[in-house]
Amino acid sequence: MRVYFDNAATTPLSEEVLQTMLPYLREHQGNPSSIHADGRKARTAIEDARKTVANYLNASIGEIFFTSGGTESSNMVLKCAVRDLGVQRIITSKIEHHCVLHTVENLEKAGLVQVNYVNIDKKGKVDLEHLETLLQADNTKTLVSLMYANNEIGTLLDTEKVSALCQENQALFHSDTVQAVGHFPIDVQSMPINFLTGSAHKFHGPKGVGFVYINGDNIINPYINGGSQERNMRAGTENVAGIVGLAKAFELSCENMQERRKYIDELRSYFKVQLQAAIPDITFNGDHDGHYLHKVLSVSFPNSPKTELIVFNLDIAGISASGGSACSSGVEAGSHVMAALQPDDLSKTVRFSFSHYNTKEEVDYVIEKLKKVI
Numbered sequence: 001m002r003v004y005f006d007n008a009a010t011t012p013l014s015e016e017v018l019q020t021m022l023p024y025l026r027e028h029q030g031n032p033s034s035i036h037a038d039g040r041k042a043r044t045a046i047e048d049a050r051k052t053v054a055n056y057l058n059a060s061i062g063e064i065f066f067t068s069g070g071t072e073s074s075n076m077v078l079k080c081a082v083r084d085l086g087v088q089r090i091i092t093s094k095i096e097h098h099c100v101l102h103t104v105e106n107l108e109k110a111g112l113v114q115v116n117y118v119n120i121d122k123k124g125k126v127d128l129e130h131l132e133t134l135l136q137a138d139n140t141k142t143l144v145s146l147m148y149a150n151n152e153i154g155t156l157l158d159t160e161k162v163s164a165l166c167q168e169n170q171a172l173f174h175s176d177t178v179q180a181v182g183h184f185p186i187d188v189q190s191m192p193i194n195f196l197t198g199s200a201h202k203f204h205g206p207k208g209v210g211f212v213y214i215n216g217d218n219i220i221n222p223y224i225n226g227g228s229q230e231r232n233m234r235a236g237t238e239n240v241a242g243i244v245g246l247a248k249a250f251e252l253s254c255e256n257m258q259e260r261r262k263y264i265d266e267l268r269s270y271f272k273v274q275l276q277a278a279i280p281d282i283t284f285n286g287d288h289d290g291h292y293l294h295k296v297l298s299v300s301f302p303n304s305p306k307t308e309l310i311v312f313n314l315d316i317a318g319i320s321a322s323g324g325s326a327c328s329s330g331v332e333a334g335s336h337v338m339a340a341l342q343p344d345d346l347s348k349t350v351r352f353s354f355s356h357y358n359t360k361e362e363v364d365y366v367i368e369k370l371k372k373v374i
Contacts, residue, residue: 008353014204020248024241049247070178071099073197073212080220094340124155135169142171148180152337153286154296182253205249209242265294300347317369
């Protein structure tokens with residue numbers, strides 16, 4: 001038996017999404033920039049997909065741009081905001097995804113921005129009073145970049161309050177929503193935001209395709225040059241099949257959001273209870289019983305020779321889980337999130353993350369294997 005509990009890293013491709021993509025892999029081969037019938041068919045598919053994404057975000061179709069994924073989208077936002085919008089200061093946190101943290105660090109090293117890190121508590125929650133203090137500290141053109149849902153511990157950002165603080169202080173607001181879109185309703189009209197990002201493979205779509213929402217009031221220049229694709233915003237022939245798959249996956253996720261969330265949350269709660277019964281001295285990370293991402297449960301096991309290689313041993317037992325983010329080139333380098341939250345903690349952290357494809361039988365299997373490993 002093989003159990004996949006690493007859905008925060010990537011999700012299985014939905015069969016319905018695959019079937020939607022297949023015609024654009026086998027039959028409709030036109031380049032969407034070509035003016036003939038094959039090209040027009042591909043162009044229509046892209047624009048229909050754009051309309052789908054825009055509708056579910058309550059955005060304008062002119063504010064949605066397709067990219068290769070969340071990393072490119074966040075790089076585009078951060079670098080273009082500095083280059084084109086006059087941003088001289090970025091406020092972020094130490095527990096952001098590396099696509100934000102490393103980009104901000106590089107911008108600072110190049111002398112292009114000043115970086116401030118907002119305080120976070122032990123659960124990974126942003127200190128809103130400190131954020132307000134930072135925003136009021138000076139009149140420098142500022143971009144706040146804080147993720148909606150932390151990919152390692154599942155703590156959620158109070159996006160409405162952050163959005164309000166940014167508006168009050170004339171700051172731009174970017175949120176890495178890669179773990180949230182398709183799992184929580186997001187309305188860019190009711191929650192004003194300048195930029196947000198999404199990636200198809202986090203909600204049962206294909207890998208290598210994502211999108212960025214850029215509020216129409218923020219005019220930036222292309223991040224990648226060489227063609228007029230994506231309404232002159234991103235050069236390069238579009239990944240038509242991927243974009244079609246993204247839109248279908250997003251539609252399915254949004255239409256089935258409440259049902260899937262309820263099921264996953266119940267599964268997560270069942271796993272949590274079974275874990276506590278089997279291994280009483282474990283602890284949970286993040287805002288695990290408060291305002292949390294239902295598909296993630298971060299667990300800390302006591303430090304011992306048996307837990308040192310726990311992720312490796314789980315893999316041998318047929319269980320896919322992770323020690324943190326999956327964006328470290330396959331290297332088990334430890335979690336920068338846990339290092340920021342609990343720098344002196346020697347316990348071994350494992351992130352278990354779920355989807356609606358998982359079952360209680362799989363939970364029971366994992367518990368039994370954990371008993372043997374620990």
